[in-house]
Amino acid sequence: MSWKLASRTEKMNPSVIREILKLTEKPGIISLAGGLPSPRTFPVDDFARACARVLQHDGAAALQYAASEGYGPLREAVAAQLPWDVDPAQVLITTGSQQGLDLVGKVLLDAGSRVLVETPTYLGALQAFAPMEPMVQSVPSDDEGVDIAALAASVGNGADQARFLYVLPNFQNPTGRTMSEARRAALVSKAAELGLPLLEDNPYGDLWFESPPPAPLTARNPAGCIYLGSFSKVLAPGLRLGYLVAPPEVFPKLLQAKQAADLHTPGFNQRMVFEVMQGGFLDRHVPTIRTLYRQQRDAMLGALERAMGGLGVQWNRPAGGMFLWLRLPEGMSAVDLLPLAVERGVAFVPGAAFYAGDADPRTLRLSFVTASSAQIDTAIGSLADAVRALRMRPTL
């Protein structure tokens, strides 16, 4: 049989993270690799009550085909909780915010279109855009986000102008960094000046540790932004429930792409989440996640201080979210470190996985949310041992 694959499949490659996660499924490995929320934060009993209520009071509708836009009351609840004036008609419920990336790619990217991303950026966004065969350009970025001068130089002209900049301002995956207020203001202003749409991804914004992050980019210029949100980090990822907010110029095409992709997001899941949210549940629940993750971040920072002394390793101090970014001493590679770390019972993701352009081989991503504080302490000790072992190894 002559299966002829589409040329785009050459751009679709197995996820490095995926292959690494397989490695870390070996028993006895403490994984700081995956971005898995702590199951301790899943409100299992609340979901059980919500399921029972939905099936009892609204079972037939919850189990039937439904509108592609999403469940009306959930769209209204999403609009109401966002910190700018959002018309529920501009809210599209998606099967996780990953689907939002797929839909935006379909609607805004032609083969060869320029698309701008941060350096480094979320790997899943690169994978979602890949089937549309864009030319992905990595904009130089620092601890506060994308470099505004570099952005202007990267945006291109006329038909070659970038279709959008993809940006994750809060507790970014993979770096854990947060875009500062000044940088946000400058970015929105420069993007408007350039006519450059922004695709703002905000899965982690509610997981702040000391104080809330600055206002979203979209709140500053809703007409120029598509906003992606998610219930995966504040409730549970296994329901695959996210949303996007888009201006009227692009919403109808995103809706058509959604309908073609999976008709609609499961109505049962939408009602479950709407039901759980009643009575201010998230206002009580999310602070418990913040507290847990802050403790685990602090455990990781403390362990790094204790274990990495004198090794020349640098790391940041994320103000929220799930990830910490670490940089090895000059000449070391995180890809070389990984097998030594796995031998010692700890896994992480080499930073190279997250670069659309040239990678910094010294970087790596550590998750502080899946493992317990005690496991984090053990794992960071093992990671330091692996760094020492790599340092001792003769250069090949």
Added chain:
Amino acid sequence: MSWKLASRTEKMNPSVIREILKLTEKPGIISLAGGLPSPRTFPVDDFARACARVLQHDGAAALQYAASEGYGPLREAVAAQLPWDVDPAQVLITTGSQQGLDLVGKVLLDAGSRVLVETPTYLGALQAFAPMEPMVQSVPSDDEGVDIAALAASVGNGADQARFLYVLPNFQNPTGRTMSEARRAALVSKAAELGLPLLEDNPYGDLWFESPPPAPLTARNPAGCIYLGSFSKVLAPGLRLGYLVAPPEVFPKLLQAKQAADLHTPGFNQRMVFEVMQGGFLDRHVPTIRTLYRQQRDAMLGALERAMGGLGVQWNRPAGGMFLWLRLPEGMSAVDLLPLAVERGVAFVPGAAFYAGDADPRTLRLSFVTASSAQIDTAIGSLADAVRALRMRPTL
């Protein structure tokens, strides 16, 4: 802000069905338009028990991120219930079988690729393929399915060879027709001879009324087919749970496309359905759906016999599924009939919506599963009144 849409969005148009469904949401309209399973068939109490068990015994895993392939036990259960030797490793769980169409389009279609479909065909497949910008070619078809001689003439040569034929052999949407055993054998043989992959969509196969349909095409040549299945019609569509079975040459790319599209289908929903299926549930439940839909088909056939006498209207007798196909007398158009029908309290979908090429304007699709037998009787009477009204109207 300069939103520049991808050129593929020009091929993505609002669904006619979607717009019509809005029309039929007016109170008092009996809709024979939508393909909505009867909510009387939804096993609400079984789902409620399954939800409770899943959350009690496996809550953390059900609510966590999961493998893109799907929940292992469900993949095994799907493989075990299919009537040919299926390796669970070749089963991919999808967010409804609509997503299977999206993934196959991404992996097998380049812009301008030839793709073959039946005449008429499932509108959702055309919508799923549209973003990949294929050249869709409609293969002449009769009451038994695609015309084999016409298929050979349509397949193209070399680089222009069709990437696949999309076919829905059992109780097709929209026509309700079933591909005969002889036609299946001839099709699989001819497709193998031509090197033409088949995309077999089988959402309705279990809903037979008198006897099971002939074996699937894929069972006859698994290496040359991708098979799409669904739980939407045997359990409930609101969970958005389908699957595909694909040969090793294409499975890895479909899996990567799946991961990029929505990471994975909700693990909670997968476990719910697996749990409900335990103890031979479908063997007891599906016959009750068959009985109900057979009664409703018979109600529609009886009502048509009574109401349409002397009007020159023709219709078929579906052996299963959800739809009946009707043809108006020469010179009449189903699009012209629709507003007259809606005025009289009944809605349907004009057949023109389902043609990739030239449409037969006289055709229309009637669903016999959503409305009750009594409503069907009333609706068909109103439809006959509308036909009479259209016949009386002076030609413009």
